[in-house]
């Protein structure tokens with residue numbers, strides 16, 4: 001018997017979705033990898049007109065506040081300090097310049113690279129920029145624990161980590177929001193587990209944890225449409241091959257051993273209570289904020305940049321007057337254009 | 353032994369170096385005359401194609417090639433895409449004081465071998481030496497002259513609705529091979545650069561059919577950028593079929609790991625060919641295994657669209673900036 005090809009399966013799902021969706025539905029994904037996968041596979045072109053997907057605050061680089069970028073830049077210009085960071089960060093504009101223009105910045109691929117850098121340059125202070133959500137935070141925590149075991153005295157982390165639930169709650173608390181559902185992040189959920197999202201049970205939206213293959217995404221969208229039509233707001237796990245109900249308790253344990261919740265400033269959105277991760281006082285020796293006595297910085301957004309509204313799913317990139325004109329991936333104005341996972345960058349690159 | 357300022361000073365050291373190393377490797381009737389200018393014969397009735405390129409690659413030696421092979425292939429291939437039969441090359445070095453002579457010798461041997469492979473002669477050249485710290489070991493410039501036979505008219509302005517676009521083999525090997533050695537990837541790959549002179553292949557393709565509209569060699573910016581150029585110059589819409597794109601398994605693996613898109617990666621031994629639909633079969637056969645039809649040309653306005661493997665559609669944009677490894 002002929003087994004359906006990928007294209008045929010997707011086409012079937014696309015038709016089923018169109019049949020089920022009997023009213024306009026707007027879904028939000030909150031993960032940069034989903035933003036990219038949806039754009040790269042052309043998934044929006046397979047949805048009926050009344051179903052749309054917007055991107056939320058899921059790109060770790062994009063949600064990092066300009067003030068935090070400024071703190072990182074000032075560290076990069078401090079003699080005797082090396083700032084170690086993932087590549088995407090170096091192009092994000094702070095107030096006037098980017099981190100890449102600072103004197104001592106090294107691009108790393110894993111937190112372990114930063115530990116190695118600290119070991120091999122004992123006369124320098126290595127500051128690792130901690131960005132990302134529940135996926136990367138445990139890795140940073142593990143690096144701090146390792147540094148603690150080794151007694152490394154020249155390694156610190158500038159934690160700008162964020163957690164997902166408070167952002168989702170903020171989005172839901174907005175009375176003007178027309179969101180019908182969330183596509184929940186696969187990687188983050190592998191760490192947190194599905195039950196992490198049970199607070200959504202009492203909300204007015206449906207949600208589904210989705211993987212990143214095109215079929216995963218199409219299937220998840222179909223499940224989401226069905227749940228919306230049935231008024232069912234229990235979070236669905238449609239990525240069980242990776243995501244368990246309780247997630248990865250060990251990684252979560254490591255994360256909360258080192259970090260504790262704190263208020264955090266999200267770029268273009270503002271401060272969201274308990275949405276960040278600060279280094280606990282037991283590990284204060286590895287906290288760059290304490291080591292270098294870094295003050296909070298308030299930095300205004302670039303004039304005209306709509307990243308804040310875009311990250312909240314309230315504006316689309318082509319509504320911004322800079323988009324594609326004064327703001328392109330080569331000359332980005334705002335963070336959503338800088339990160340390869342940013343909504344504006346994805347839109348610029350892939351949108352028809 | 354290393355390069356000294358004397359190697360570029362015009363005196364005995366330079367003379368001996370050129371005689372022994374350069375002419376030793378590259379000697380031919382025209383170069384050996386050592387006149388200030390080479391005087392060239394050209395086939396009667398043909399038009400002339402002229403191109404130049406400078407080579408600044410790092411590292412100098414990489415799996416599948418080296419800067420010397422690249423310096424010949426790049427210029428030969430640029431001539432070939434115009435439908436020209438490459439005949440003569442110039443060769444100019446800017447060397448940094450202290451550059452190892454053994455490395456230079458290796459590069460010259462590679463230039464000689466590649467020129468032989470392509471059937472071109474190096475007919476004149478130049479050597480300059482800059483002080484230590486003022487260069488990066490070695491820079492090479494080559495210029496080339498080729499003859500375009502009567503009746504051949506290739507141009508990216510020539511694509512028409514109904515045409516198809518072929519690529520002569522898997523994409524991205526050159527850039528990924530260089531990336532892998534430069535970034536010292538934590539795993540070993542057997543990926544090699546595809547640096548190859550393409551003039552013989554181009555001549556075979558041209559002999560197969562008169563229905564070839566344009567040929568591009570998708571170097572920096574990759575196949576996507578070549579397709580963009582065709583769209584814009586010809587004012588046509590091009591739809592790429594994602595499923596058909598040829599990429600070696602190992603190259604795809606590295607791309608997935610670091611977030612590269614093979615469509616944007618540089619090649620040094622591949623062709624993008626626009627042709628009439630009837631020419632597809634015969635041309636693919638000449639190109640051999642690995643070649644594929646990747647796109648179809650439609651009426652304008654100029655637009656480049658991808659039909660994705662799952663049947664979706666999206667825009668395929670021009671390369672914006674250097675591809676950076678993704679962060680999570």
Ligand code: SF4
Pocket residue numbers: 304305306307310317320321322323324327332333334335336337338344
């Ligand atoms: S296009 Fe640029 S300036 Fe406009 S919202 Fe996006 S990132 Fe900001």
